Amino acid sequence: MIIKTEHLTYKYGIGTPFEKTALDDVSVSIKEGDYVGVIGHTGSGKSTLISHFNAILKPTSGKVFVDGQDIWQDDKTERIKARFKVGLVFQYPEHQLFEDTVYNDIAFGPKNMGLSGEEIEKRVMTSLEFVGLSKDCLEKSPFELSGGQKRRAAIAGVMAMSPKVLVLDEPAAGLDPRGRDEILSRIRDYHKETGSTVLLVSHSMEDIAENANSIIVMNRAACMMHASVPEVFEHASQLEKIGLDIPQITRVFISLHKLGYPVSQNIYTVDDAEREILSCLKGGGARD
Amino acid sequence: MIKDITLGQYFPGDSPIHKMDPRVKLLITLEFVVLLFVVNNFYGFAVCATLIVAVTALSKIPPKTVLKSIKPLLFIIIFTAFFNLFYGGGSPVFESVGWLRWLTWGGIRNAAFMSLRIILLLVGSTFVMYTTSPVMLTDAIERLLGPLKKLKVPVHEFAMMMTIAMRFIPTLVDETDKITNAQKARGADFETGNIIRRAKALIPILVPLIVSAFRRAEELADAMECRCYNGGDGRTRYKIYSCKSRDYVAICVMLIVTASVITLNVLI
Incomplete structure (x- = not known):
């Protein structure tokens, strides 16, 4: 377990009239090397939860373990280590760019880790490749880049720290379809090549179905489910009740199944759908 | 966390003080500030203090919060009071005990007088801030400066x-x-x-x-x-303030306070 929370509770504005429980007794554990999707309605506590993974927020009660260490147990060193072990990419990360060149901005994290100049350069180059930016960008000002490029430069800035866990809060928000596919496939490649754990917070069930292996469902400050993709999407009606959805393609196949076609109901991605329809047309019938 | 900073001092509520026309509130406060400098005896301050107590009760703002407005200037109050102790004239408190002979009864009176004036000034003027939202306040300032x-x-x-x-x-x-x-x-x-x-x-x-x-x-x-914004010319308003009975009552109260302060000044 790379990340584990035990009875994690977090309250905003304690002692004021605005007190609000943002996390209520959340116990989740995340396996090393997993690709986890985090879904939930706006205000369900997703962002608050991930902010605990690298000690940005201090739990009101409960414990957070990163790599087996209780990060709030003793002195600061554990928390600083957690910051570097868990790379957090916030929503609209391009708003955090500040250096004069893209190179310096990506190098900011590694520099804070106290790495040597050589190592920093190596890391900047690899993460630049991971996000698919060309080398001409390096000497440009980050403010000259296009919206999608800025987003990628900012994500590269976190990847350059080579965190064991990469957490992304809506990395595709506000991008056009091509931009979002591009970013998500880059993250998928990063996950495959580095073997690191990835957490993806998203509102798009399609994105989650296509990328994640397991899903954490947040609802009203609590963790409602944490299971594999098929297990979670089986509970379509329950998800709908809390304002979530299942992938569109899954809906299509459930309807097809109801109409009497011999297809599986557990289809979550377009690629799977293609295969299923082809095998069905060949007369093979349902796969499962 | 940085969020905990209170910005402005607006204390939401729906007391008669909150509902007053912000223009009237501003003008009354201005008058009150001037009045505090007219006062030349402790009885005058007593009248002003009574007004503040009454307004506090009416506005339902916790007295503790009201007193907090003194805090930022506490140092200046103490500083002023301290120096006034020695420059008051009149008979000394202790006869011929080194530098302490500069401490006079007149000085003590002056120190108390000045401190009271500053405290009343602070508390009185912050009421506008407490009971008027910043947007209403700028709106009122704009109207008053209209001419x-x-x-x-x-x-x-x-x-x-x-x-x-x-x-x-x-x-x-x-x-x-x-x-x-x-x-x-x-x-x-x-x-x-x-x-x-x-x-x-x-x-x-x-x-x-x-x-x-x-x-x-x-x-x-x-x-x-x-949305075709092009400055203030010809712009009409969404909120039109109008003086209601409570505003007239407030003006009357202020006039009575002013009159009594001036009377006290002349009599004593």
Whole structure:
């Protein structure tokens, strides 16, 4: 377990009239090397939860373990280590760019880790490749880049720290379809090549179905489910009740199944759908 | 957390004081401040203090909060009081005991008098801030300064700038919080090192913050232009203030207070 929370509770504005429980007794554990999707309605506590993974927020009660260490147990060193072990990419990360060149901005994290100049350069180059930016960008000002490029430069800035866990809060928000596919496939490649754990917070069930292996469902400050993709999407009606959805393609196949076609109901991605329809047309019938 | 900073001092409520016409409130406060300088005896202050107690009770603002407004200037009050102790004239408190002979009864009276004046001044003038939302306040200032428009003073533009500035303070505070967290996640350290290091550590927060402030300003300007905003000329208002009976009552009370203070001045 790379990340584990035990009875994690977090309250905003304690002692004021605005007190609000943002996390209520959340116990989740995340396996090393997993690709986890985090879904939930706006205000369900997703962002608050991930902010605990690298000690940005201090739990009101409960414990957070990163790599087996209780990060709030003793002195600061554990928390600083957690910051570097868990790379957090916030929503609209391009708003955090500040250096004069893209190179310096990506190098900011590694520099804070106290790495040597050589190592920093190596890391900047690899993460630049991971996000698919060309080398001409390096000497440009980050403010000259296009919206999608800025987003990628900012994500590269976190990847350059080579965190064991990469957490992304809506990395595709506000991008056009091509931009979002591009970013998500880059993250998928990063996950495959580095073997690191990835957490993806998203509102798009399609994105989650296509990328994640397991899903954490947040609802009203609590963790409602944490299971594999098929297990979670089986509970379509329950998800709908809390304002979530299942992938569109899954809906299509459930309807097809109801109409009497011999297809599986557990289809979550377009690629799977293609295969299923082809095998069905060949007369093979349902796969499962 | 940075969010805990209270901005402005507005204390929401729906007491008669809150509902008063902000223009009347401003003018009455102004009058009250002037009156405090007219007072030349302790009885006058007693009248003023009674008014403040009454307003506190009416506005339902906790007395503790009201007294808090003294805190920022506590040092100045003590400072003023201390020096007044020795420059009052009159008979000394202790006869011929070194430098203490400069401490006089007149000095003590002066010190108490000045402190009372400053305290009443602070408490009295903060009531406007407590009971009027910043937007209403700028609106009222704009109306009161309206006649200056004839002299080509851009009153409306100033008021609009003030309103926008205040509207965006919470937004920018929020933004600062977000950026700080993002940079912390990249290992930025804001808590250790000497002053120069700490000041340098703020650059990763300030640059994105300024960039975003400019972005917001541009977006807002576009949005205003899309809605055909072109300055104050010919603009009608959504909220029209009108003096109600409670405002007239307030004016009467203030007149009575003023009259009694002046009478006391003359009599004593």
